[in-house]
Amino acid sequence: MVDYIIDQNLAILAVNNPPVNALSHHVREGLVEGIKKANANDQVTAIVIIGKGKIFCSGADIREFSNHAAIKDPVLTSVGHTIENSGKPVISAIHGNALGGGLEVALFCHYRIASESARVGFPEVLIGILPGAEGTVRLPRLSGLSFAMDMIASGKQINAKDAFKHGILDKVCTGNILEEAKDFAKKVIGQPLDSRRLSRINVEDASNVDAVFEVALAQVKKKYKGQIAPIYCLKSVRNSAKMSFDKAAAEERRLITELMLGYQSIALRYSFFAERSASKWRLPCGASVNNTKPSKIESTGVIGAGTMGSGIAVCLIRAGIPVILVEKDPKMLEKGMETISGILDGSVKLKRMTPGQKAKCMEILKGATSLDKLSNVDLVIEAVYENLELKRQIFAQLDKVCKPSTLLCSNTSTLDIDKIASATNRPDKVVGTHFFAPAFIMRLLENVYGSKTSPTTVATVMELGRRIGKVTVLVKTCYGFVGNRTHQCFGAEASFLLEEGCLPQDIDQVLEEFGMAMGPFKVSDLSGIDVGWRIRQEVAKAAGFKLTTETRYHNGERISTVGDSLFEMGRYGIKTGKGWYKYDPTNLRKPVPDSDVADVILDHCAKMGLQRCKIPPQEIIERCLFAAVNECFRVLEERVAEKPEDIDVIWQYGFSFPRYAGGPMFYASQVGLKRVYERVCFYHEKFPYSSHWIPSDLLRKLASHSVEIPMSQWKEFVNGSKL
Numbered sequence: 001m002v003d004y005i006i007d008q009n010l011a012i013l014a015v016n017n018p019p020v021n022a023l024s025h026h027v028r029e030g031l032v033e034g035i036k037k038a039n040a041n042d043q044v045t046a047i048v049i050i051g052k053g054k055i056f057c058s059g060a061d062i063r064e065f066s067n068h069a070a071i072k073d074p075v076l077t078s079v080g081h082t083i084e085n086s087g088k089p090v091i092s093a094i095h096g097n098a099l100g101g102g103l104e105v106a107l108f109c110h111y112r113i114a115s116e117s118a119r120v121g122f123p124e125v126l127i128g129i130l131p132g133a134e135g136t137v138r139l140p141r142l143s144g145l146s147f148a149m150d151m152i153a154s155g156k157q158i159n160a161k162d163a164f165k166h167g168i169l170d171k172v173c174t175g176n177i178l179e180e181a182k183d184f185a186k187k188v189i190g191q192p193l194d195s196r197r198l199s200r201i202n203v204e205d206a207s208n209v210d211a212v213f214e215v216a217l218a219q220v221k222k223k224y225k226g227q228i229a230p231i232y233c234l235k236s237v238r239n240s241a242k243m244s245f246d247k248a249a250a251e252e253r254r255l256i257t258e259l260m261l262g263y264q265s266i267a268l269r270y271s272f273f274a275e276r277s278a279s280k281w282r283l284p285c286g287a288s289v290n291n292t293k294p295s296k297i298e299s300t301g302v303i304g305a306g307t308m309g310s311g312i313a314v315c316l317i318r319a320g321i322p323v324i325l326v327e328k329d330p331k332m333l334e335k336g337m338e339t340i341s342g343i344l345d346g347s348v349k350l351k352r353m354t355p356g357q358k359a360k361c362m363e364i365l366k367g368a369t370s371l372d373k374l375s376n377v378d379l380v381i382e383a384v385y386e387n388l389e390l391k392r393q394i395f396a397q398l399d400k401v402c403k404p405s406t407l408l409c410s411n412t413s414t415l416d417i418d419k420i421a422s423a424t425n426r427p428d429k430v431v432g433t434h435f436f437a438p439a440f441i442m443r444l445l446e447n448v449y450g451s452k453t454s455p456t457t458v459a460t461v462m463e464l465g466r467r468i469g470k471v472t473v474l475v476k477t478c479y480g481f482v483g484n485r486t487h488q489c490f491g492a493e494a495s496f497l498l499e500e501g502c503l504p505q506d507i508d509q510v511l512e513e514f515g516m517a518m519g520p521f522k523v524s525d526l527s528g529i530d531v532g533w534r535i536r537q538e539v540a541k542a543a544g545f546k547l548t549t550e551t552r553y554h555n556g557e558r559i560s561t562v563g564d565s566l567f568e569m570g571r572y573g574i575k576t577g578k579g580w581y582k583y584d585p586t587n588l589r590k591p592v593p594d595s596d597v598a599d600v601i602l603d604h605c606a607k608m609g610l611q612r613c614k615i616p617p618q619e620i621i622e623r624c625l626f627a628a629v630n631e632c633f634r635v636l637e638e639r640v641a642e643k644p645e646d647i648d649v650i651w652q653y654g655f656s657f658p659r660y661a662g663g664p665m666f667y668a669s670q671v672g673l674k675r676v677y678e679r680v681c682f683y684h685e686k687f688p689y690s691s692h693w694i695p696s697d698l699l700r701k702l703a704s705h706s707v708e709i710p711m712s713q714w715k716e717f718v719n720g721s722k723l
């Protein structure tokens with residue numbers, strides 16, 4: 001795991017632990033052995049630590065943390081002390097990334113050089129911990145307190161040039177990193193090492209520490225609301241200036257231990273691996289990411305230049321994929337093109353793109369008003385109104401117009417992909433590509449396969465998602481797929497709570513305190529009350545009934561129509577300046593509770609004869625989340641989602657579920673399935689007219705076990721395979 005190579009008078013220790021050179025036990029052992037061996041060899045005058053493959057080192061092996069008590073010696077700090085105490089100079093030669101423990105290894109070395117394309121950082125905070133191998137104590141000694149606090153608490157990576165500027169690197173190299181390291185080593189042989197040992201030097205701006213800490217703390221509390229680790233990161237850096245090196249290092253150890261054992265870090269570590277597991281798709285037929293090749297996509301079409309079509313076009317052109325944007329109405333087309341240009345201008349303003357890059361994006365975007373223009377593209381994404389008949393017409397036409405190999409994708413948010421595919425003679429090439437609004441910002445792409453979608457089609461849209469920078473999850477078709485189907489239960493309970501005693505701001509506040517980025521009513525104002533209204537009308541039409549503000553039940557199912565009353569008043573949300581909240585036109589970002597909405601709700605309750613009472617926050621959380629969790633178990637049971645991790649990733653990236661709470665499935669696993677099941681049964685008895693409370697069979701089965709079944713085994717209970 002660490003190759004030991006003698007090259008003239010140098011010992012090269014090459015970390016060799018693919019794919020990302022994590023510091024697993026054998027790597028730590030290898031580094032200690034290598035340093036000792038080199039020091040014992042009189043021929044060796046200096047030591048270079050380098051990484052094999054694409055990266056220097058990704059840090060500690062995160063998988064070892066789940067059984068932290070079993071982390072074997074040597075731990076990373078003792079590896080580091082062996083490096084720092086080496087009598088011969090140790091140089092770290094960084095290429096690719098040096099992250100977390102990887103950067104800490106470099107900080108134990110006497111010198112650090114890096115390729116100009118290298119990036120360094122402490123991403124520990126993103127998994128709810130801090131750099132616990134003296135990173136919080138060593139970095140401030142190089143970069144100063146303020147920079148160290150920012151870099152460690154944000155988890156951001158910086159490039160080699162910036163790292164050099166802030167004293168972290170001694171040299172940025174343009175040539176071959178190993179050759180440059182060898183040259184560098186030869187120059188430093190024989191120079192005194194003590195001043196190069198960070199544990200022997202002081203933090204320069206120590207007298208300012210309290211002031212720097214207070215400023216950083218205020219920023220962190222605002223930016224990372226609800227998260228513990230960023231605050232601990234700051235405290236640990238503060239200690240580096242207030243205590244002796246050894247005392248601060250001991251405190252750092254105490255803080256990382258506390259964090260690592262805490263709920264937030266467990267959830268964030270789970271989220272790290274859940275996100276990566278989502279891309280490992282598999283179909284029931286056995287086809288998977290490992291055995292299916294995607295087709296090449298070099299040109300695309302997008303149909304509909306509304307909210308979603310424009311956003312999707314941005315995602316594609318930003319990734320360098322040409323788009324023909326088709327609108328039936330030339331005015332709408334012009335508006336769509338302007339929207340796209342405006343979105344890219346925003347990126348330029350935020351310095352995420354140069355004006356030249358924007359111009360290149362616009363060059364590969366063409367507008368059209370006829371589907372005929374799509375005859376030659378490799379893939380089309382349809383984003384017209386949510387109307388099955390309209391979509392079927394368009395797909396039938398596309399089938400005639402497009403070359404036989406073109407993949408036909410729909411951005412439908414709810415409709416059955418099979419019903420759309422059956423309008424074509426190529427159902428194997430029809431698939432759902434469900435983007436979330438705003439498509440150019442939200443990272444989630446929920447790809448939906450139908451009963452006839454081919455593995456190659458799936459592989460192609462999964463690869464497309466990766467190419468445009470989305471976190472991409474594959475699910476099976478059904479009404480609303482995984483995201484909207486499970487989220488609808490959450491939203492339904494939020495509306496029922498309005499009829500029972502809450503106001504929109506009460507519910508939003510509780511769920512935001514739980515960690516959701518925005519409560520459901522603020523989200524509804526953002527996406528448009530009219531959009532929800534249209535979907536509800538479509539559903540009612542398909543079910544053969546007329547939905548009005550008087551409707552309370554249909555087919556024995558409770559319905560809340562408060563939102564429809566707002567729609568009828570023209571309160572569509574931010575776009576009309578009024579929705580569940582009111583908005584000052586000069587500050588559309590700040591929703592203000594509106595007494596008119598309270599009146600609408602109270603009138604509604606009076607008209608319907610509904611009693612109102614005070615509802616405790618715990619009930620708000622349970623009602624919204626457990627209703628969704630129960631539906632998530634159904635989705636798993638029906639194999640609409642292949643694994644619980646996929647559902648959690650969808651909630652994190654589609655609905656901003658806090659990563660530090662894992663996702664609804666992870667949350668349920670932490671609450672305990674027995675408790676969740678008991679509460680679902682309780683609410684089912686209390687609310688018999690909401691079918692989303694009928695307990696899922698899978699949840700019942702899992703909850704009936706005397707011991708909690710770990711999430712990784714839930715799948716085994718699907719389809720009665722285990723009872």
Ligand SMILES: CC(C)(COP(=O)(O)OP(=O)(O)OC[C@H]1O[C@@H](n2cnc3c(N)ncnc32)[C@H](O)[C@@H]1OP(=O)(O)O)[C@@H](O)C(=O)NCCC(=O)NCCSC(=O)C[C@@H](O)CCCCCCCCCCCCC(=O)O
Pocket residue numbers: 019020022058059060061062063068069071075076097099100101102104123124127130131132133135256257260273276277
């Ligand atoms: C490195 C990346 C940028 C690469 O990205 P890329 O897109 O190329 O690849 P993937 O992300 O798909 O990754 C490929 C593959 O590798 C897996 N992987 C990546 N990084 C790690 C890792 N660090 N550990 C394990 N596995 C890793 C990834 O999962 C993929 O595999 P899969 O099978 O899932 O497909 C990118 O991967 C990246 O950003 N990685 C994370 C980098 C990171 O977060 N690094 C920090 C790690 S934490 C750390 O370093 C901590 C140290 O500061 C300190 C350690 C001190 C420990 C002290 C312990 C004290 C505990 C005390 C508790 C005792 C309590 C008691 O007493 O009881």
Ligand SMILES: NC(=O)c1ccc[n+]([C@@H]2O[C@H](COP(=O)([O-])OP(=O)(O)OC[C@H]3O[C@@H](n4cnc5c(N)ncnc54)[C@H](O)[C@@H]3O)[C@@H](O)[C@H]2O)c1
Pocket residue numbers: 303304305306307308309326327328329332382383384385386387390394411412413414434435436437527531
């Ligand atoms: N808005 C959201 O939050 C959201 C999120 C995810 C998915 N979706 C789905 O995306 C799709 C589009 O939604 P939207 O919000 O962008 O709607 P929208 O009303 O903003 O845009 C639809 C566009 O399609 C155009 N159009 C209609 N018929 C057409 C035709 N025959 N040929 C070409 N263009 C035509 C319209 O002129 C309009 O510009 C729907 O299926 C919706 O369910 C919406």
